[in-house]
Amino acid sequence: MxxxxxxxxxxxxxxxxxxxxxxxxxxxxxxxxxxxxxxxxxxxxxxxxxxxxxxxAPDSARAADNKTVIVEFLVDDVDGVHRDLTGFVTDFVAEPTTMPWGNRSLLFRDPDGNLVNVFTPVTPAAIAKFAR
Missing domain, CATH: 3.30.720.120 (Signal recognition particle alu RNA binding heterodimer, srp9/1)
Structure with a gap:
């Protein structure tokens, strides 16, 4: 699958x-x-x-009603993305922060309120995990 x-x-x-x-x-x-x-x-x-x-299936999904899923995007420079999106994104939830698992993450909401995480691996283990 x-x-x-x-x-x-x-x-x-x-x-x-x-x-x-x-x-x-x-x-x-x-x-x-x-x-x-x-x-x-x-x-x-x-x-x-x-x-x-x-x-x-009628009524099986409702727009702007999500409180559990985060859409995530791997980027080369999360701080650069933050600068680029400032003034465009209206609902930043968390500024770029280095997480305990080694990713530097930026969390914001899309226009429907869905959470979006844009992140860059920054520790050796995280970089190795996402190596292309």
Whole structure:
């Protein structure tokens, strides 16, 4: 089994796609006005409209209602990303901080309130773990 993507459900696909394009620098591939994907070398962030939920199971997912998942992106320079996003991101949860497991992390919320972690490995063990 392979993890293919993480899908975020939203009431405003265009707004969320614009946000994640700015955060990641990756252009989205649109399938319909209700579904787009941002593909990176290691995974895909899919963004779907609440209208698509009915195709799977009505009322099984609600936009802007997540309190458990963090969308994470590995970057070369988390402090540089923080500088670039200051003035664009309106809800920083935590400034860049070096975590006990060796990643320097920046935590913020997307326009729907979902948590986003942008991080850079900084200790030898963390760097080795994420070596490409």
């Amino acid at each position: 392979n993890l293919v993507s993480i899908r975020v459900i939203t009431d405003d696909v265009a707004r969320l796609v614009d946000f994640y394009e700015r955060v990641t620098g990756v252009r989205a591939d649109w399938s319909t006005e209700d579904f787009a994907e941002l593909r990176t070398t290691s995974g895909t962030l899919a963004i779907g409209s609440t209208r698509t939920v009915a195709l799977f």
